[in-house]
Amino acid sequence: MxxxxxxxxxxxxxxxxxxxxxxxxxxxxxxxxxxxxxxxxxxxxxxxxxxxxxxxxxxxxxxxxxxxxxxxxxxxxxxxxxxxxxxxxxxxxxxxxxxxxxxxxxxxxxxxxxxxxxxxxxxxxxxxxxxxxxxxxxxxxxxxxxxxxxxxxxxxxxxxxxxxxxxxxKCRKEGGMRFTVTGSGIFISVLISNVAGHGDIGEVKVKGSRTGWLSMGRNWGQNWHVNALLQNQPLSFEVKASDGKTVTSYNVAPKDWTFGQTFEGKQFET
CATH class of the missing domain: 2.40.40.10 (RlpA-like domain)
Incomplete structure (x- = not known):
């Protein structure tokens, strides 16, 4: 360390x-x-x-x-x-x-x-x-x-x-959850921040317009990753908090998203 x-x-x-x-x-x-x-x-x-x-x-x-x-x-x-x-x-x-x-x-x-x-x-x-x-x-x-x-x-x-x-x-945050997309090629990494409610995350899924829901793995901290070709399609995210509550944000990233961008989705109620 x-x-x-x-x-x-x-x-x-x-x-x-x-x-x-x-x-x-x-x-x-x-x-x-x-x-x-x-x-x-x-x-x-x-x-x-x-x-x-x-x-x-x-x-x-x-x-x-x-x-x-x-x-x-x-x-x-x-x-x-x-x-x-x-x-x-x-x-x-x-x-x-x-x-x-x-x-x-x-x-x-x-x-x-x-x-x-x-x-x-x-x-x-x-x-x-x-x-x-x-x-x-x-x-x-x-x-x-x-x-x-x-x-x-x-x-x-x-x-x-x-x-x-x-x-x-409980956390109360201004605005929605934020999804910062990084990576290269088929490796997609997403940092999820500004999370209200319990604040900590247990599960994340991502979906392109041409895919089903794909489970993401915890890379480290609140960085989640998946190996999938998701370029040139809008991205949706399903986030489950540690208390089991789930928020789904559809088409958070537009079709022309690029690595390094941050997008705002829905938020947990508090």
Whole structure:
């Protein structure tokens, strides 16, 4: 697992547990709209810890292990989080939304505050340290790594490695799901982003005007792929979230689509 190669300064508490952008398989700090609502099945608060990282250059585009690329251009901005191995679920969790609040250490917590973030990255374990001696992201630790812009919404930066509580919530996103089509020839790769509802995706199918529905495989994070000749025909997508709900977007990409383009489809209801 490779560490981020972008110009990121990680604070001392993170130096042993770098975020990574490898294919292991959440704005400007604009949090998702306040109308985000918790699902009854997500309502339980659980204990974890959180640290932060600082970008050396605010223009840096920190992508992440979920494959979203430039998070600012993608609409996620700094309302994002990297998850430890105990939470990351080998990339299945990518796109899920969490609410975090600072607890216990009232010297550093900002009372009455919480933040909403989307899972976009992975914090790799470092087995050169014990899980309670510097290996913050080692199993079985439940650990969140936040941009400092998000961290400072709930705690003072001097807190460092901070006790928090978290819960899964439904994601509410502006606009429809986005499908970014890349690849070459018969290899089609689709990055699916800006997903509302449960946020994380379990299954994807694609259909051309001259094909039936074709199941796509998870390449990494939220990048899905299929080997099929789909050029010169409009593309439709069927996306199933982790809760089993399905949204079908017909003819999202026009007949003359080309690799590198992004198209907007329907959205999950929240």
């Amino acid at each position: 490779l560490a981020l190669t972008l110009s990121i300064l990680i604070i001392a508490t993170l130096s042993s547990s770098p975020l990574v952008t490898s294919h292991y398989s959440s704005s400007t700090l604009e949090s998702p709209p306040s109308s985000l609502e918790a699902s009854p099945t997500f309502s339980e608060w659980r204990s974890a810890r959180a640290t932060y990282y600082v970008a050396a250059d605010p223009r840096d585009a920190v992508g992440g292990a979920c494959g979203y690329g430039d998070l600012v251009k993608g609409g996620y901005g700094m309302a994002t989080v990297g998850l430890s191995e105990a939470l990351f679920e080998r990339g299945q969790i990518c796109g899920a939304c969490f609410e975090l609040r600072c607890v216990e250490d009232m010297r550093w917590c900002i009372p009455g505050t919480s933040i909403i973030v989307t899972a976009t990255n992975f914090c790799a374990p470092n087995y050169g340290f014990t899980s309670d001696g510097g290996g913050h992201c080692n199993p079985p630790n439940k650990h969140f790594v936040l941009p400092i812009e998000a961290f400072e919404k709930i705690a003072i930066w001097k807190a460092g490695n901070m006790p928090v509580q978290y819960r899964r919530i």
